[in-house]
Amino acid sequence: MNESEFSLDGKIILVTGAGGLIGQEVCDAYAAYGATVIATDNQSSEKLHAQIARLNRRYPEGNFSGISADVTSEESVGKLFHHIQETYHQLDVLVNLAAIDAKFDDGQKAINLSRFEHYPLELWERSVAVNATGLIRVTQHAVRLMLPRRSGHIINVASTYSLVAPNQSLYETDPETAPVFKPIDYVGTKSMVPNFSRYIATFYAREGIRCNTVVPHGIMNQHPKAFQDNFAKLSPLGRMCELKEIRGPFVFLASHASSYMTGSTLVVDGGWTAW
Numbered sequence: 001m002n003e004s005e006f007s008l009d010g011k012i013i014l015v016t017g018a019g020g021l022i023g024q025e026v027c028d029a030y031a032a033y034g035a036t037v038i039a040t041d042n043q044s045s046e047k048l049h050a051q052i053a054r055l056n057r058r059y060p061e062g063n064f065s066g067i068s069a070d071v072t073s074e075e076s077v078g079k080l081f082h083h084i085q086e087t088y089h090q091l092d093v094l095v096n097l098a099a100i101d102a103k104f105d106d107g108q109k110a111i112n113l114s115r116f117e118h119y120p121l122e123l124w125e126r127s128v129a130v131n132a133t134g135l136i137r138v139t140q141h142a143v144r145l146m147l148p149r150r151s152g153h154i155i156n157v158a159s160t161y162s163l164v165a166p167n168q169s170l171y172e173t174d175p176e177t178a179p180v181f182k183p184i185d186y187v188g189t190k191s192m193v194p195n196f197s198r199y200i201a202t203f204y205a206r207e208g209i210r211c212n213t214v215v216p217h218g219i220m221n222q223h224p225k226a227f228q229d230n231f232a233k234l235s236p237l238g239r240m241c242e243l244k245e246i247r248g249p250f251v252f253l254a255s256h257a258s259s260y261m262t263g264s265t266l267v268v269d270g271g272w273t274a275w
């Protein structure tokens, strides 16, 4: 084993949700390790192009492209994969990051303030379309591209709420305002991800395709102080995750260093689910 085991030179990697918090960091990490990165998101083309321009400035030798696509649309995802087929003729790694997630970061309004018994089912259906059906759709297209070469790796992104229920006291940050709750759409749709990965891993294990899950948790994004304090009390490591700390697990999984791993769940949660 040497450091070249972690090299991503020559690998073509598609990242969905690439314009998001983790997506931007993961694209940068893959670029740093030598991959050709295809960044996709349903954000505007301008935002994606600005992201690609930043990658080009930091890694002038690299090869990066940004393509807008909506994972809820068969037509949109079909066009994305047609482009990948025509331009690159192969796909080595797919990272499924695109998702709807009610946020509690500073400056972001929590999507839902209601308790479970009043939770609007339209929000559940919207999240199913992205976090579940969208995940399956993109994975289907990727597998079709990977099968002829009998080679590929799919990295799905779950949550600690795929493994345990949210501790709703984490979100109690202001006694003066109405309570907010982590909603069921996120917990329900993310719960399928580790077992979906096991399904794909075992379905295609003998056809050269691997599939694994990363479980991030509590990535710092200028959260209010009260949220950080709550988090620190509940977390064994006593702090939130720095954005850069997510790079290593994603690079490791995309690289040859993880070659004997499939169907696994790589938990990066500061010990949250350990007690």
Ligand SMILES: NC(=O)c1ccc[n+]([C@@H]2O[C@H](COP(=O)([O-])OP(=O)(O)OC[C@H]3O[C@@H](n4cnc5c(N)ncnc54)[C@H](O)[C@@H]3O)[C@@H](O)[C@H]2O)c1
Pocket: 016, 017, 018, 019, 020, 021, 022, 023, 040, 041, 042, 043, 069, 070, 071, 072, 096, 097, 098, 099, 100, 101, 130, 134, 157, 158, 159, 160, 190, 215, 216, 217, 218, 219, 220
């Ligand atoms: N941030 C965390 O602390 C954390 C913790 C656990 C798990 N995760 C998971 O990591 C992944 C990324 O999280 P993040 O914090 O970067 O979220 P984010 O909201 O910053 O990024 C998600 C991205 O998905 C994109 N997206 C949403 N709907 C889409 C659609 N229909 N088609 C295409 N793209 C779409 C959004 O535009 C956004 O850029 C998610 O799957 C999330 O569940 C994040």
